[in-house]
Every structure is written in C-alpha cells, then in structure tokens.
Amino acid sequence: xxxxxxxxxxxxxxxxxxxxxxxxxxxxxxxxxxxxxxxxxxxxxxxxxxxxxxxxxxxxxxxxxxxxxxxxxxxxxxxxxxxxxxxxxxxxxxxxxxxxxxxxxxxxxxxxxxxxxxxxxxxxxxxxxxxxxxxxxxxxxxxxxxxxxxxxxxxxxxxxxxxxxxxxxxxxxxxxxxxxxxxxxxxxxxxxxxxxxxxxxxxxxxxxxxxxxxxxxxxxxxxxxxxxxxxxxxxxxxxxxxxxxxxxxxxxxxxxxxxxxxxxxxxxxxxxxxxxxxxxxxxxxxxx
Amino acid sequence: xxxxxxxxxxxxxxxxxxxxxxxxxxxxxxxxxxxxxxxxxxxxxxxxxxxxxxxxxxxxxxxxxxxxxxxxxxxxxxxxxxxxxxxxxxxxxxxxxxxxxxxxxxxxxxxxxxxxxxxxxxxxxxxxxxxxxxxxxxxxxxxxxxxxxxxxxxxxxxxxxxxxxxxxxxxxxxxxxxxxxxxxxxxxxxxxxxxxxxxxxxxxxxxxxxxxxxxxxxxxxxxxxxxxxxxxxxxxxxxxxxxxxxxxxxxxxxxxxxxxxxxxxxxxxxxxxxxxxxxxxxx
Numbered sequence: 366x367x368x369x370x371x372x373x374x375x376x377x378x379x380x381x382x383x384x385x386x387x388x389x390x391x392x393x394x395x396x397x398x399x400x401x402x403x404x405x406x407x408x409x410x411x412x413x414x415x416x417x418x419x420x421x422x423x424x425x426x427x428x429x430x431x432x433x434x435x436x437x438x439x440x441x442x443x444x445x446x447x448x449x450x451x452x453x454x455x456x457x458x459x460x461x462x463x464x465x466x467x468x469x470x471x472x473x474x475x476x477x478x479x480x481x482x483x484x485x486x487x488x489x490x491x492x493x494x495x496x497x498x499x500x501x502x503x504x505x506x507x508x509x510x511x512x513x514x515x516x517x518x519x520x521x522x523x524x525x526x527x528x529x530x531x532x533x534x535x536x537x538x539x540x541x542x543x544x545x546x547x548x549x550x551x552x553x554x555x556x557x558x559x560x561x562x563x564x565x566x567x568x569x570x571x572x573x574x575x576x577x578x579x580x581x582x583x584x585x586x587x588x589x590x591x592x593x594x595x596x597x598x599x600x601x602x603x604x605x606x607x608x609x610x611x612x613x614x615x616x617x618x619x620x621x622x623x624x625x626x627x628x629x630x631x632x633x634x635x636x637x638x639x640x641x642x643x644x645x646x647x648x649x650x651x652x653x
Numbered sequence: 654x655x656x657x658x659x660x661x662x663x664x665x666x667x668x669x670x671x672x673x674x675x676x677x678x679x680x681x682x683x684x685x686x687x688x689x690x691x692x693x694x695x696x697x698x699x700x701x702x703x704x705x706x707x708x709x710x711x712x713x714x715x716x717x718x719x720x721x722x723x724x725x726x727x728x729x730x731x732x733x734x735x736x737x738x739x740x741x742x743x744x745x746x747x748x749x750x751x752x753x754x755x756x757x758x759x760x761x762x763x764x765x766x767x768x769x770x771x772x773x774x775x776x777x778x779x780x781x782x783x784x785x786x787x788x789x790x791x792x793x794x795x796x797x798x799x800x801x802x803x804x805x806x807x808x809x810x811x812x813x814x815x816x817x818x819x820x821x822x823x824x825x826x827x828x829x830x831x832x833x834x835x836x837x838x839x840x841x842x843x844x845x846x847x848x849x850x851x852x853x854x855x856x857x858x859x860x861x862x863x864x865x866x867x868x869x870x871x872x873x874x875x876x877x878x879x880x881x882x883x884x885x886x887x888x889x890x891x892x893x894x895x896x897x898x899x900x901x902x903x904x905x906x907x908x909x910x911x912x913x914x915x916x917x918x919x920x921x922x923x924x925x926x927x928x929x930x931x932x933x934x935x936x
Contacts, residue, residue, distance in 0.1 A: 417847055447849030457840035459862045470858045474849025481854050523844075530848055 367431070368392040369534065369566055370416065375425035377411050377590075385411040386422070387590035393568065395533075398560045400581030400598070401570040404610060407587040409570040413536045416568070417449045418442060430533065447474030450527030450565075454539035456519040460512035464503065464522050467511050468494045471529030490529075497525040501555055517548035524555055535559065537569035541576070549573075553580050574601065574616055716911035723909050737897065737909075741884075741916045743811075744893035745924075748880035751815045755822035756872055762787070762823070763830030764856065769842075770834060784827070791824025796882055797889050804890035814891025818879055826875055833867040834860065870932050877928035884917045 370393040377386040385408045393399055401409045414420035416427055418434055427434040434445055450471075458467045472490045473481060486494075498504045501521035506514060511522060520540055527535060537556060541549035553569075557580055560567045571577050577584050578598040586594035586601075586609040593609050594601065601609075606616055658665045723737040733739045764770050766784035771777040800817035807813045841859035850858065887895020894913060901909040 419843060419847055443849040443851065445849070446847060449847070451844065451847040453840060453844060455840050457844035459841045459859055460838070461865075462862050470845055470850075471848050473845060473854045473858060476854075478851050478853045478857075481857055526844070526848070536847075 368428075369395045369430055370568075371426075371428040372412075372416075373426045373428070375412070375415055375427065376423045377408075377415060377420060378423045384590050386415065386425075388425070389587070389590070389592055391585065391592065391595070393566060395566055396560070396564050397566055398557065398580060398582045399566075399568045400577040400584050401568060401587065402572075402574065402577055402584060402609065403570075403587035403593070408590040409587055410538050411590075412587065413451075413538050413568065413570060416534075416536060417446050417451060419451075443474055447530050448532055449534045449536060450530050450532035451536040451538070452520065452523040452527055452540050454542045456516070456523045458511040458519055458522055458526075460510070462511060463508050464498070464511055464514065465494060465507045467522055468498055468525045468529060471526035474530060493529060494525075497528045498522075500528065501525045515548075516544050517551055520544065520548075520552045521555060524552070524559070528559065532565060535565050535567045535569075537567065539570050539572065542572055549576065556580070574606065577601075712907055715907040716914070718908050719912035719915070720906070720908035721912070723912060737894065737913055737916060740894040740897050741920060744883045744887075744895070745880055745920060747811060747814050747886070747891075747893050748818065748883040749876065751818035751822060751883070752872070752876045752879045754815070754819040755826055755875070758819075758823045759826035759830055760868075762827045763834055766827055766831035767834035769837070769839060770856070770860070784831070788824045788827040788831070791820060792828060793824075794821065796821045796886070800886050800891040801889050809890040809892070809896075811892035814883065814886040814893060817891060818882060818886065822875055822879060826871060829871040829875075830864075830868060833864050833871065836867075837863040866935055870935050873928050873931050873935075877924050880924045881921050884920075 370391070372389055372391040372393075375386050375389040376384070378384050387408075389408070389412060401412065403409050411420055415422045416429070416434065418427075418437070422435055425435070429445055429449070432441075432445060434442070437445055459470070462470075469486055469490060472486070472493070476490075495504065495507070498507055501524050503514070503518055503521055503525070506518065511519060514522065523540075535556065540556070541552050544552060553576060556567055556569060559565045569580075571580075578601070581598045584594065584596065584598045584601060585592060586605075588609055594605055607614060655665045655669045658669070725736060726732060727735070734743060762784055765780050766788060768781060771781035771784075796818060799821050800813055803817040803820070804810075804813035807816065837860060841863070842855050845855045845859040883891075883893055884895045884898070887893045887897065888899050890896075894917065898910060898913045898917075901907075901913065
C-alpha cells in the first residue's frame, strides 16, 4: 500500500538561521494515529505546518496522496489543503462569531470566493455543519458566540470545523496543551473516534507521554529537528525517554485511569514526604 | 545603603549611586529647557502694549448681543439654507460626506497597509510600504493647507472643503484601520487558510469579524473630529458656515459672529457627547 503521506529530507531554516527541521523523512499510512512528541522547539509545530504548507519548507518534499505539496501553489495548493484538516492549541476560532459560523467556515475551500459573500450557505453545507456539531456533542451551543464556550468545547468546535472539509488527514498541533486532564481525554477521544470510524489519518503532537501511549498507534519523537524515535508507543522505555527529553527529564503522568481513591492516597504520600524535612523525621532517617 | 551591595559583591543599583539633587544630567536637562524657552520668547517679541481692554470689552459684549435676524432669510432671494441655522446643518453634512468619502477609500487601503496581510512576496511588501508612506504624507499635511490647495483646484466653496477634509482623513483613518488589522489574533486566519480558502476568503471569514468594532469606533471618532473641523474650513475657502463667520468678522458684525460661534460650540458639544456615548456602547 502506498503511503498517504511521504516526507523526504524535509528541512526548514527560519530567518535567523534556526534549523527547525533538519532532514526529516517519514512515511505515514492511511488509518494511523501518529503522535508527535518532543521538547518545545523540537520542530513538531513546524513539521505539521509544512505538511499543509502553512510554513514553506526550505528544502525537501512532502507528498500527500501522490501529489507534491511543496511544489503546489494557488488553486492546486488549496485543493490539497481542503483535504487536510487542522486543529490548534489555541483553537483559533473567530471568537466574535457564532459556533455555527465557525464550523461553516471549514467549508470555505469548497466554495468560490464570490459565493462566500454573495449567497447564503447551501442546504448541504448547513446540514453537514449540524451533523458535525452533533458528532462533537455541542449542537445546543450552535448559535452561541464562540468565546462563550469552555476550552474543551472550543476545541470540539475546532474539530467540527476541520470535519467540514471531509478530510483524509487530520493535523492536530498540541490540541490539548491548554486543557485540563479530564477535558484532554474528552477531546482526544473525539480524535480517536474519527480515526477509527471515518478512517481519517491523524497526526497529533502531544506533551504527555501517557496520552501518547493511550491514543497513538505510532509515536514519532523529534529532537533538534530530527526524528529521534519512530515506533510503537510501548517501545518507549526509560532509556528512550531520556534520549528524547534529556537526562534531567522525569516523566509526569496525566491521569488516565486513576480513581479518586488513588489520587487521595498519592496526596497523602506527598504530605508524608514533606514531613521528612522536619527535625524529628531527619533524626529518624539518620538513625537508619 | 550602597555598602550592602558592595560588601556582597553585587552591582550597586543606579538609584543608589546618585541622589536627585546631585544628578548633573537632571540639572543640565532643566537648564537646556530654560535656554530654549528664553531664546523663543526673545525671538517672538511678545508685545502686550497694544492690548486695549476697554475696546475689547465692548466687542465682547456685542459678541453676546446676538443678532437673531440671521436665523431667518434676509431677503426674498434667500432660503432657509442661507440662514445661520441652515448653513450650520450644511456644514455638519460637509463633515459627514467627507468622512463617508474617506471611509470608502481608507477601507481597502487599510488592508494594503497592514503588515500581517501583505506578507509572502516582495510585491506585497512593496505595496505595504507605499500604502504606509501614503498615509503618512496625507496625514502630515494640515487640513487647512490641504483645503487651500484644493480651493485652487475646485475654486472656493464646499467642493474644496469636502475633498480637502476627505483627503486628510484618508491618511488618518488608513493608519488607524491598518493598525487595527495588524492587531488581530493571527490564529483564526491561519486556521481558515488551512481549510483551503483563498486569501480573500480568509480576510472575509477570519479578519473582518475581528475588526468590525474597532473600525466602527474609529469611524465615529473621525466623524466627530471632521464635524468639529468643518466650520473652520470656511476661513480658507472651504465653504459652509465658516465662510459666513469669516465674513461677519471682517465686516465687524460682532452681533452676528457671536451667534454663529455659539451655534458652532453647541454643535461640537453635541457631536462630542453623541460620539462618546456611541463608542462607549460599542466597546
């Protein structure tokens, strides 16, 4: 099976000589849920933005479904872009517009500029917008201003907007980095659902390894603009973790399956740790 | 105090090194300012000996003794629009029309003068530069001078006033608008670009909704300013009530001039109040 996305020797050098991507080569197949990990500044965002050419790569190629994105421009580029959905850390909704208007905007790539201003949205587009709002569970908020929604709800609007493109590929740039753990799971479950039921390939950058293990079918780690790891989520052990994040890094868990009881127990344990610094406890430890 | 830092090998904060009274830089700045003012006063040769309080007193009294006849037509050839009230209304509309014309031109120019819109290729950057220089040039020539120039082209009257005022205002609004465009959140345009929309669609769907309110606010602010400026334009040949006021002053008809000035003051105050109220409600 040919790859849906083929990235060859991708290099991106920013104005002041920063090499954000330093020769990345990847093949991503249809149906994968790829999680991108790596430190801030390792090139995750740049890589995602080179795929739909929001960022122009310095050299190398990105082949999407047999077409070279890096060489495309104008109408050809827009045709490619509309098959690639994207969601963002800051959701990037038009805050003053309604949820419905935001979702409908996902369809712009299919409409002529003239029709954008001169006519009302087509019946099919409206129906599709409501269908997608229903899918992400915010149908009843359709006419609310986008900034009146909570972070998690705004990200779901972002997903609905991207689904309007009926994309083959979904790019997610730190989609849960500004959300709390519970909301993060709710958002990622929607991505998982569109990956499984709609067979939309997902490339999603995440900060938490626990989330990467839980949702990814494949994990790609970037370090200094190069691929530092590419494999199954469970292959990332202590040694690999330190390779990716540096010697000083400690893995932090984001609650996946912990119950309230476990959390309480952990808090209690932390309190005990703190008491170790009191004099009595210090004496006791010296005796030991 | 400084010893504390010296003893610990820390840099001494500048605030501790000098006291306000011993700071020579402060004294030299005060000295330079006084020197400039001294030279200015000597050059201006301000002469108070020609002031005539007694004469001024009678004039001020006549400014307050309004000649109400100018509120009605003076002869059979005049209509309401030749009276002071009519001319005041005409002058308000002079400001309104000039603002409308300038909005029409400033709106598209504002996008050409916004750095975040004009990116991507050297041509766009060049257009950006040209638009910005244009705004600065149009803005930096004072309205009165613009109207004088336009009165050479269009002759004395409303045409010079309207177009001169509009010309100046394109520069002001262009700058204000384009800075509003530059101040938008870049996230939504990025997201809409990613959906495969054209640059025009991106502006329509992701930029316009963000700038509607600042644009309305700036437009009302300029409408207010233009209506305030409009009565003065008549002094340099821009038509409207200013021309009438200029006439009455030249003919020493202070009873008429006083009433006209009163009308202008009332109009400007009302305009100021209304504009502040509308803009407060918008934000």
